[in-house]
Amino acid sequence: MKQQPNPRPAATIERLDPAALAKQLSRYAKDRAHWQVGLEYELIGYARESLQRIDPQCVQSIMLAFASDSAHAQVSREGDQLVSVTLPFGSVTLEPGGQLEFSGSPTATIRETERNLRFFLRTLHAHAQQSGIFFSALGFDPLRKLSEQHWIRKQRYAIMKPYLRTRGGHAWNMMVRTAAIQVSIDFGDESDLARKYVLGNRAGPFVAAMFANSPFADGKLTGLKSTRYAAWLDTDPDRTGAGPGALDGAFDARRYIDEVLRVPLFFVERDGALVNVAGTLLQDIPDATAADFENLLSMIFTEARLRRYIEMRSADSGSPEYALALMAFWKGLTYDSGALQAALISTPVLDQPAYRALQMAVARDALATNCEGVRVIEVARRLVTLSREGLAACAPQDLRYLEPLLQNVCEDGVAPADLLLARANSASAALHATAAA
DSSP states (O other): OOOOOOOOOGGGGGGGOHHHHHHHHHTTOOOGGGOOEEEEEEEEEEETTTOOBOOHHHHHHHHHHHHHHOTTOEEEEETTEEEEEEETTEEEEEOTTSOEEEEEOOBSSHHHHHHHHHHHHHHHHHHHHHHTEEEEOSSBOSSOOGGGOOOOOOHHHHHHHHHHHTTOTTHHHHHHHBOEEEEEEOOSSHHHHHHHHHHHHHTHHHHHHHTOOBOEETTEEOSOSBHHHHHHHTTOTTTSSSOTTTTSSSOOHHHHHHHHTTSOOSEEEETTEEEEOTTOOGGGSTTOOHHHHHHHHTTOOSSEEESSSEEEEEEEOOOHHHHHHHHHHHHHHHSSHHHHHHHHHHSOOOOHHHHHHHHHHHHHHGGGOEETTEEHHHHHHHHHHHHHHHHHHHOGGGGGGGHHHIIIIIISOOOHHHHHHHHHHHHHHHHHHHHHO
8 A cells, every 4th residue: 555654844855956966966976087887687596397487485494505605795675585695796686477687786897797797697506507507698588488486575576566567468477577787987077977978878779679589488499589678668658768858859968857756756764764655756755855756766767867976777688798798788888988089979869758668669679770870780780889989098908898799799780589599499490300210
């Protein structure tokens, strides 16, 4: 049941002034010398014998194993349930369907993130072997139906679940059956923030095409190359798609905040607990504060979103090599000013209906998409080339991490889904040939 927070002095509402909130965002700007890159990497777990999704008890055993591995582990609980483990190299948290998310500590070089990611995966594999489970790095659960999923008992998900059910036909699929890779980047000032945020949103469909890796669901082909991306497109129109202001001629932080304040909340935090205010606007909360605004930013699921950093969110989960390639891609495009400007020029500027049509076409055809006068493979190749040039200028030591995209996108014109489909077709042909013999 939706509740109302306890009223506080009306003066707190003044802190929701767009100009003040824009200044609040700008406080997170960093000097270029301190720019880092962060990675979030999601995986889906299965019982090895039954191929069922791992249940909450099994998820808890994995989390407890991580917590026991390090004397420096810090754990967060809700009731008797462990919901996150913070380790020296990053944190492990739970998604709604028991997906595990690794959030690596921000690093100056991708090599540092690779070391942390490899350590996490080795540790996870060891725990999984002992528990008779394994993890998949695909963008969508290829095996189990929605009705077979196990939901994690977590305050925020208990609030989001019924509300999002009313907002999109695939909202629950998004919550429990998807897995993604996300990259976070820093910004230098409001102008730099604007350019990177706009590029992250405009380039989002092209990144989704390059990283499409989910052509299966319910044990069969879906007719889509990114079933995950399609699920996001039918989740909640208030908070998905292109970020506020990203498709306009010029980005303005105050206008962006005006639009964000029109996105309904899920909850507010009061005295360490979450209060269900799903569907309510922040300015209608009697005791709303600027801290609530920062929580609202985390409830927006656009291609790129602003928080204390800029989060690029368009990619399906995939191999560790692809996760590191995504980091290299965004670092090369955004941490070199020349590459950033050229990428903005190279990315088509579409209105909202055309952008939506492109997203839907990409979910189906990935790099083979030709929609709204845009040949996705051409733009994708241009962006990867610009990223390589940007890395050569600002971080040549990270160039090698771009290799999977240089090969698959620029040379072969394929996404991971294309490789999966080729293997599936080959296996099917072999099966038919054996039957005929």
